[in-house]
Amino acid sequence: MSRVSLRPYLPSDAARCATIFRASIEELASEDYSADQCAAWAASADDEIAFAKRLSGALTLVALFEGDVAGFASLKAANAIDMLYVDPACARRGVATSLLDALVKLATARGAKDVTSDVSDTARPLFERLGFRADRRNLVELGHEWLANTTMTKRLAAPSNPSAH
Ligand SMILES: CC(C)(COP(=O)(O)OP(=O)(O)OC[C@H]1O[C@@H](n2cnc3c(N)ncnc32)[C@H](O)[C@@H]1OP(=O)(O)O)[C@@H](O)C(=O)NCCC(=O)NCCS
Numbered sequence: 001m002s003r004v005s006l007r008p009y010l011p012s013d014a015a016r017c018a019t020i021f022r023a024s025i026e027e028l029a030s031e032d033y034s035a036d037q038c039a040a041w042a043a044s045a046d047d048e049i050a051f052a053k054r055l056s057g058a059l060t061l062v063a064l065f066e067g068d069v070a071g072f073a074s075l076k077a078a079n080a081i082d083m084l085y086v087d088p089a090c091a092r093r094g095v096a097t098s099l100l101d102a103l104v105k106l107a108t109a110r111g112a113k114d115v116t117s118d119v120s121d122t123a124r125p126l127f128e129r130l131g132f133r134a135d136r137r138n139l140v141e142l143g144h145e146w147l148a149n150t151t152m153t154k155r156l157a158a159p160s161n162p163s164a165h
Pocket residue numbers: 024025028029083084085086087090091092093094095096097098117118119120121122123125126127129
């Protein structure tokens with residue numbers, strides 16, 4: 001049985017999510033981005049009120065690994081994955097896969113025809129493995145740094161309708 005479980009985000013999760021956000025960028029994304037780029041990216045959590053608003057303003061799930069919050073991910077509008085971050089201490093144990101699978105199912109249930117995300121170079125192999133395809137490369141300005149990411153999209157099957165027989 002998977003040791004990962006999911007639940008909806010609560011406002012009391014904000015500080016833990018900000019810690020995971022910074023640590024995952026500094027320790028995991030640093031394989032693909034420079035120290036200055038990671039610092040500019042991690043600084044997006046410095047305004048704690050705005051960070052918490054971004055999480056509570058979307059459909060955000062947190063993942064528990066062996067009972068502790070180990071990651072989080074959010075779905076904006078019907079079909080855009082906004083955030084996906086995993087505690088480096090719990091990396092490569094399927095935490096992001098569980099979060100992403102759940103958000104794809106929720107987007108399907110919301111009637112979305114596809115689900116899309118601007119994906120970091122670190123997360124790209126994960127998204128490819130889950131059936132997302134690259135649409136275009138982007139350069140995003142954060143602070144004084146430019147960071148590359150890739151818009152990726154997965155086409156969704158129509159949700160099954162149990163009453164349609
Ligand atoms: C990208 C990230 C969310 C992945 O989280 P994770 O819980 O470790 O991912 P999973 O364990 O579900 O990985 C599943 C598969 O995806 C691929 N994958 C995940 N992380 C990878 C990495 N850093 N490099 C290469 N492949 C990776 C692998 O195929 C992996 O399977 P394996 O471990 O059996 O080889 C995490 O590394 C992270 O938080 N990175 C920093 C922030 C970031 O880039 N967020 C994404 C914003 S779009």
